[in-house]
Amino acid sequence: MVGLLALFGSSTPLQAQKKVHERFAAPGQGFVRIYNIVGSVKVTGWDKDSIAVIGSAWIGPKEGFIMHRGPDGTKLGVWDESLDASKPSHLEVYVPAKSSVWVKTGSAEVTVLGVTGSIDVSSTTGGIDVGGAPRDVITESMGGDIYLHVDTRSARAKTAGSNVRMRGTINDVVASTVSGNLVVENGVYERARLESVDGDVRYFGAIDRSASLEFVNHSGAVELNIPPTTWAEFAIDTYLGTVEQEFVGVLKPINSNVKAKRYTLVLGKGGPQVSIRTFKGGIFIRRKG
Amino acid sequence: MNDHPREDRVQDYVDDLLCPEERAEVEQHLAACAQCLSEVAALRDLVADLHNLPAEIQPDSDLLSVIHARIDAHATHATDATHATHTTDTTDTTTAARLRDRSLYSLRYPLAAAAVVLIAVSTALTVMLVQRNGGSVRLGNNGSRNGSTVLASRQTSAVDQRYSEATAELENLLQSQRSQLAPETIRLVEENLRVIDQALAEARAALREDPSDPALSDFVRSAYEKKIDLLRHATRGAT
Numbered sequence: 348m349v350g351l352l353a354l355f356g357s358s359t360p361l362q363a364q365k366k367v368h369e370r371f372a373a374p375g376q377g378f379v380r381i382y383n384i385v386g387s388v389k390v391t392g393w394d395k396d397s398i399a400v401i402g403s404a405w406i407g408p409k410e411g412f413i414m415h416r417g418p419d420g421t422k423l424g425v426w427d428e429s430l431d432a433s434k435p436s437h438l439e440v441y442v443p444a445k446s447s448v449w450v451k452t453g454s455a456e457v458t459v460l461g462v463t464g465s466i467d468v469s470s471t472t473g474g475i476d477v478g479g480a481p482r483d484v485i486t487e488s489m490g491g492d493i494y495l496h497v498d499t500r501s502a503r504a505k506t507a508g509s510n511v512r513m514r515g516t517i518n519d520v521v522a523s524t525v526s527g528n529l530v531v532e533n534g535v536y537e538r539a540r541l542e543s544v545d546g547d548v549r550y551f552g553a554i555d556r557s558a559s560l561e562f563v564n565h566s567g568a569v570e571l572n573i574p575p576t577t578w579a580e581f582a583i584d585t586y587l588g589t590v591e592q593e594f595v596g597v598l599k600p601i602n603s604n605v606k607a608k609r610y611t612l613v614l615g616k617g618g619p620q621v622s623i624r625t626f627k628g629g630i631f632i633r634r635k636g
Numbered sequence: 637m638n639d640h641p642r643e644d645r646v647q648d649y650v651d652d653l654l655c656p657e658e659r660a661e662v663e664q665h666l667a668a669c670a671q672c673l674s675e676v677a678a679l680r681d682l683v684a685d686l687h688n689l690p691a692e693i694q695p696d697s698d699l700l701s702v703i704h705a706r707i708d709a710h711a712t713h714a715t716d717a718t719h720a721t722h723t724t725d726t727t728d729t730t731t732a733a734r735l736r737d738r739s740l741y742s743l744r745y746p747l748a749a750a751a752v753v754l755i756a757v758s759t760a761l762t763v764m765l766v767q768r769n770g771g772s773v774r775l776g777n778n779g780s781r782n783g784s785t786v787l788a789s790r791q792t793s794a795v796d797q798r799y800s801e802a803t804a805e806l807e808n809l810l811q812s813q814r815s816q817l818a819p820e821t822i823r824l825v826e827e828n829l830r831v832i833d834q835a836l837a838e839a840r841a842a843l844r845e846d847p848s849d850p851a852l853s854d855f856v857r858s859a860y861e862k863k864i865d866l867l868r869h870a871t872r873g874a875t
Binding site: 380415416417418419420421422453454469471472487489490505507508523525526542544545563565566584586604605606607624626627 | 648651652653654655683818820821824825827828831832835838839842845846848849851852854855858859862865866869870
């Protein structure tokens with residue numbers, strides 16, 4: 348009995364919620380790798396050459412809060428190989444704004460704001476929210492929604508069953524889903540490839556003068572809601588889908604020896620290139636605003 | 637020596653981010669494993685090279701104007717070109733996007749990247765070999781198709797085969813790691829694999845009916861890439 352109590356007593360402290368409050372100097376442009384399995388991670392870029400971590404970390408039999416500092420960067424967070432953390436950890440991390448930030452989570456939600464270095468976030472089922480003006484951003488979550496409200500030169504967003512929502516000015520963007528919807532609100536892109544398999548792809552906003560946009564979908568719809576004054580050249584291609592457009596311009600069929608329906612559409616004096624392809628999803632080009 | 641440290645641990649070792657005990661473990665392993673030692677050396681070289689790279693490269697204005705002029709010319713050409721040209725553009729964009737997709741951290745998973753490269757290289761080689769051998773790949777029962785259709789079929793068969801092999805390997809890997817995945821994750825993966833497989837089946841069936849349509853090949857390839865992406869993410873999550 349005494350032995351059992353001793354065993355129980357010795358194991359209990361291994362499972363607890365631990366408050367985290369750390370602050371230390373860090374290189375202004377170093378890397379920061381952050382891990383968390385369950386719970387949340389909020390990363391904020393600040394104008395200081397130091398890293399601060401506050402929050403609560405679940406210390407279980409297999410996982411615990413780790414923090415290691417190297418000459419070029421820092422690794423911190425809660426992680427375990429088995430990915431079976433039983434309770435959530437919530438970490439708020441303040442990093443030098445120019446840091447390169449890398450975050451990996453299981454189901455933990457991730458928010459990154461105010462970081463101007465590179466951002467790379469990968470989650471299994473957690474949502475991802477990135478805002479600000481990062482140098483470039485890569486996001487991937489199999490089952491979590493991705494929201495990018497960024498001005499950046501390059502952005503990538505990839506999800507399987509969840510939605511992607513984007514705003515901001517991006518030189519080069521690639522976003523894709525499998526069954527989730529992909530929505531662009533007031534995006535200004537030079538080059539974009541927006542793609543889904545079964546979800547809808549919806550674009551709201553103007554088309555930049557120098558844009559080259561590509562929309563691809565299998566069975567979901569592609570819907571463009573663009574201003575009546577838009578100038579653009581469209582190449583439209585669908586195997587089994589339908590095409591509807593609300594502009595004065597005429598859909599000109601392209602003769603070819605294949606079954607797919609192909610059209611061109613020139614609005615205004617043309618200019619930006621827009622390619623839309625679906626297998627059987629509908630294509631809608633609507634006047635908006 | 638089978639008990640190699642995980643890739644992220646090796647990377648952390650190179651970045652000096654391990655605690656003394658972990659560091660000692662890795663060093664003990666390195667003393668007896670030439671393969672891991674070589675990997676560490678390669679990573680150190682890579683880090684050194686990265687440190688030597690400039691933070692930004694600004695091309696001079698002359699270069700930019702030349703590039704813009706070429707892009708404009710290319711875009712104009714694409715507008716009134718045939719669909720074949722359109723498909724080439726798409727492929728270029730996709731390839732470029734795939735390359736851009738690679739982050740520094742993705743080097744931790746060189747196998748995944750290598751798989752994609754392997755598919756591309758193997759596919760190209762297979763197509764070359766098929767062409768050289770006068771077409772040993774079965775093309776179905778329609779022997780009267782024109783040259784471009786036959787070539788499209790050969791290429792599609794080669795692509796199909798390579799992607800099928802890659803997805804089969806990843807599916808096997810996922811199956812072996814199934815116990816490590818949360819039920820929610822398994823459900824998510826299975827649901828989305830069903831969606832992709834359905835799209836793949838539809839695109840392949842359409843391609844059989846209309847083998848000269850390169851856009852359909854693109855749908856097949858795109859579905860395969862999505863499948864590989866999903867499987868890769870799922871298996872990476874499990875490890």
